[in-house]
Amino acid sequence: MAINVARxxxxxxxxxxxxxxxxxxxxxxxxxxxxxxxxxxxGSNEALHGISMEINAHxxxxxxxxxxxxxSTFLRCFNRMNDTVAxxxxxxxxxxxxxxxxxxEVDVVLLxxxxxxxxxxxxxxxxxVFENVAYGPRLHGLATTKAEMEAxxxxxxxxxxxxxxxKDRLDEPGTSLSGGQQQRLCIARAIAVSPDVILMDExxxxxxxxxxxxxxxxxxxxxxxxxxxxxxxxxQQAARVSDRTAFFHLGDLIEMGPTAQIFxxxxxxxxxxxxxxxxx
Amino acid sequence: MSEKHISSQFDAELRDVSTRxxxxxxxAESQVAQAMYALAHFSGETATQVLQQEDxxxxxxxxxxxxxxxxxxxxxxxxxxxxxxxxxxxxxxNLERVGDEAARVARTVQRLINTGVSSRLRLPVAxxxxxxxxxxxxxxxxxxxxxxxxxAAAVDVLKHDDQIDQEFDGLLRKLITYMMEDPRMISSxxxxxxxxxxxxxxxxxxxxxxxxxxxxVKGTDVRHVALAEVESAxx
Numbered sequence: 001m002a003i004n005v006a007r008x009x010x011x012x013x014x015x016x017x018x019x020x021x022x023x024x025x026x027x028x029x030x031x032x033x034x035x036x037x038x039x040x041x042x043g044s045n046e047a048l049h050g051i052s053m054e055i056n057a058h059x060x061x062x063x064x065x066x067x068x069x070x071x072s073t074f075l076r077c078f079n080r081m082n083d084t085v086a087x088x089x090x091x092x093x094x095x096x097x098x099x100x101x102x103x104x105e106v107d108v109v110l111l112x113x114x115x116x117x118x119x120x121x122x123x124x125x126x127x128x129v130f131e132n133v134a135y136g137p138r139l140h141g142l143a144t145t146k147a148e149m150e151a152x153x154x155x156x157x158x159x160x161x162x163x164x165x166x167k168d169r170l171d172e173p174g175t176s177l178s179g180g181q182q183q184r185l186c187i188a189r190a191i192a193v194s195p196d197v198i199l200m201d202e203x204x205x206x207x208x209x210x211x212x213x214x215x216x217x218x219x220x221x222x223x224x225x226x227x228x229x230x231x232x233x234x235x236q237q238a239a240r241v242s243d244r245t246a247f248f249h250l251g252d253l254i255e256m257g258p259t260a261q262i263f264x265x266x267x268x269x270x271x272x273x274x275x276x277x278x279x280x
Numbered sequence: 281m282s283e284k285h286i287s288s289q290f291d292a293e294l295r296d297v298s299t300r301x302x303x304x305x306x307x308a309e310s311q312v313a314q315a316m317y318a319l320a321h322f323s324g325e326t327a328t329q330v331l332q333q334e335d336x337x338x339x340x341x342x343x344x345x346x347x348x349x350x351x352x353x354x355x356x357x358x359x360x361x362x363x364x365x366x367x368x369x370x371x372x373x374n375l376e377r378v379g380d381e382a383a384r385v386a387r388t389v390q391r392l393i394n395t396g397v398s399s400r401l402r403l404p405v406a407x408x409x410x411x412x413x414x415x416x417x418x419x420x421x422x423x424x425x426x427x428x429x430x431x432a433a434a435v436d437v438l439k440h441d442d443q444i445d446q447e448f449d450g451l452l453r454k455l456i457t458y459m460m461e462d463p464r465m466i467s468s469x470x471x472x473x474x475x476x477x478x479x480x481x482x483x484x485x486x487x488x489x490x491x492x493x494x495x496x497v498k499g500t501d502v503r504h505v506a507l508a509e510v511e512s513a514x515x
Contacts, residue, residue, distance in 0.1 A: 236356050263358045265499030275358040277285050 031098075032057040032227045033078060033197065038092035040073050040082060047073050049251045050092070057196075060219060060228045062238035062259065065248035066274065071231045074248070075199050078229065079115035080108050096197065113140055116190030120202040122182035124174030124189075129166050132174040132185055133157060136193040152192055159225070160188035161218045180211025187218065191226075198222065200230040204237065216241050235275060239263045247271045290355050294364065297347045298427075301371050304340040305423040305489075308375045309416060311337065311382035312482055316412040318389045319475065320405055327393075330386035337379030344372040363499060367492035371426060374485040374492075378419065381478040381485075388471050395467070402465070403472055404454055411447040411479045418444065418486035425490060431497040431514045437490035438507060444483035451476045 033055040040048040048070045055061050063071035073082065080101060082088040094101050101111055113136065125132050133153045134143075143149040153170075157163040162184040166177070174185050183203060190198055200219075204212040219228060219241045232238050238245050239259055246256040247270070255268040266272045273279040285291050311330055318326035348365050351357065357365060418437055425433035455469040455476075494502050494514060502510045 235358065239358070264362065266359055272359050273283070276361050277287060277290065277355075278283050279286070 030057045031055070032059075032096065033229075034093075034095045034098075035074075035077070036093040038074065038077055038090065038094060040070070040077065040091075041089045042085070043087045047251050048077075051253045052092075053246065053253065053256055055227060055229065057227050058223050058225075059244060060223050060230065060242045062242035062245045063229065063231045063248060064233075064235060064238050064245055064274070065254075066279070067233075068250075069248040070251040071246075071248045072201055075201055075229060075231050078197065078199055079112050079117055081112075081117065083108065110140075113193040114195050115197040115199060116193065116195040117199045117201065118183065118186050118190055118203045121206050122179060122186050124177070124182050124185050127174060128171050129157075129174050129177070129185060130170040133188050133192045136189060140193055142193060153188075156188040156192040157185075159191055159222070160184045161214065161221070162188055178211070180207050180214060183207060183211070183215060184218065187215075187222075191222075195226060197227045197229070200228065202231055202233060205233060212237070235263070247274060249274070287355075290351075293347075293351050293355070294361065297344060297351065297368055298364070300340065300344050300347070301368050301375070302423060302427055304337065304344065304372060304375045305419070305426070307333070307337055307340065308378040308382070309419050309423070311379050312385075312412065312416055312419070312479075315382040315385035315389070316409055316479075318386055320409055322389065322393055324390060324393050327386040327389040330382055331390075334379055334383045337376055341372045341376040345369060348372075360496065360499075363496045367426075367496045370492045371489055374488045378482050378485050381481050384478045385475050388475050392468060392471060402458075403468060404451065404458075405472075407447075407451055407454065408472065408476055408479065411444060411451060411476060412482075414440075414444050414447060415479045415482040415486065418483050419489075422486040422489035422493070425493045429493060429497050431494050434490035434493035434497075435511055435514050437486055438502075438510060441483060441487045444480055448476050448480040 031054045034053070036052050038048060038051045039046060051070075051074055063075060065071050076082045076085075077090055077094055078096075078101075080090075082090055090102065096114065100106075101115075125135060127135065130153055133156050134149050137143045137149065137152045143152045154163060154167075157166060162181060165181060166172075166185075169176075174182065177185060183206075187198070187203075204215050207215065216237065219230070222228060223243075230238070230241065242259045244257060245259045245262040247254045247262065247266075247268075249270055255262065255266055255271045257267070262271060263275055266275060270279070311333060314326055314333075315330045317323065318330060348368050352362075352365055355361070418440060421433060422437045424430070425437065452473060455473055458465045459469045488503075491502050494500065494510065498513060500513045502513060505513075
């Protein structure tokens with residue numbers, strides 16, 4: 001049974017408003033990503049207990065919750081990064097455009113081009129700025145001539161809001177950029193292989209406030225082209241950048257809804273406790 | 281709000297600003313009561329006291345708003361905490377206006393005394409007192425509802441708002457009659473119309489406070505919403 005998460009609740013925080021935990025249906029628009037009863041175990045420990053949700057195309061969804069709640073684990077399900085974690089077992093169904101990404105015939109390398117990822121600590125390759133961005137398209141055969149490649153690199157750097165700062169430094173090492181620039185370089189790198197979805201795992205936590213502000217502005221631009229999921233510890237950031245927010249706690253999805261509603265008038269007491277700082 | 285924040289400092293700040301609102305409410309209430317006493321007894325001394333206290337009410341509004349802004353900037357509150365602070369801002373503004381209305385009544389009393397109106401003995405001051413008692417009761421109920429964050433009590437305030445409006449309409453008709461009967465009564469009657477209007481506005485401010493309480497508790501903005509809808513939202 002699904003709850004209509006688009007409806008703003010008038011229930012008080014004391015009222016036990018019945019909610020089908022672990023399921024959150026997208027309010028409108030085409031569904032891009034869906035998860036049904038996703039469980040992740042690390043060895044004998046179940047870290048995610050049956051998460052279900054839908055994410056619309058061109059939506060920015062924020063995952064929030066205290067440390068260890070499973071939000072990054074769940075994020076990594078969408079591009080099968082958990083496959084690389086020894087002992088991790090994923091069950092349930094995750095689909096992109098209706099197609100199960102854990103089906104046997106899925107090419108994981110192609111999947112990870114379609115679903116790009118940006119990590120907490122900027123991790124540019126030990127290559128030039130240009131090569132950082134060109135690497136992916138070259139690997140996937142997305143540009144065959146030099147002119148095509150230059151066009152892809154420039155377009156990606158522009159869309160990542162970095163072109164003006166690096167256009168005269170394309171041959172310099174990616175690691176010579178500032179932290180904020182490196183992170184935008186990583187975003188450009190992800191964009192260069194024409195993904196549909198960008199996953200961001202605390203993309204700003206290693207950055208100063210100015211660089212953070214630049215990336216947050218960038219996210220509003222990027223959502224016109226991509227669907228974005230962002231994991232963040234910074235609640236105000238989640239409130240600023242996302243359309244909907246999902247609150248996780250100890251491996252459960254407690255509540256998912258329009259961001260304004262989650263931060264102004266959540267229906268679940270645990271969500272209220274978390275966003276008001278009554279629980280860390 | 282019985283549960284504590286992780287930051288006890290934040291708890292203390294919210295408690296402090298909420299207490300100040302209630303103090304301001306008590307002061308505003310007492311200003312209205314004193315102003316009406318001044319009118320009932322044509323006491324220039326009491327009227328002067330009310331006017332001297334007005335500054336204190338105004339300062340409290342400024343201080344409460346400054347405190348509230350500091351909390352918002354430093355704590356970035358969400359959900360009930362944010363709604364409470366927004367309600368506190370509205371409460372302080374409404375209570376400051378209540379103070380203004382009391383001061384208006386006090387100035388009217390001074391004017392009536394200074395013009396030496398001999399016909400004042402025939403003025404329906406007792407009726408005005410009744411209207412004022414209703415308004416003060418509404419204000420007290422609204423402040424109680426705020427103190428306890430009691431949405432049901434707040435709805436009760438909304439239900440009784442009409443009573444004050446009806447009293448005002450009745451007073452207006454009565455004063456018009458006085459003016460028609462005796463043109464010498466016009467000036468003082470008009471003054472009393474303004475007093476009656478000021479009291480009616482006190483009732484409106486109590487209503488605004490009650491709406492703010494419902495907003496804090498239920499997260500629903502019930503301004504400009506029909507009473508039946510408000511009742512179902514609160515249930």
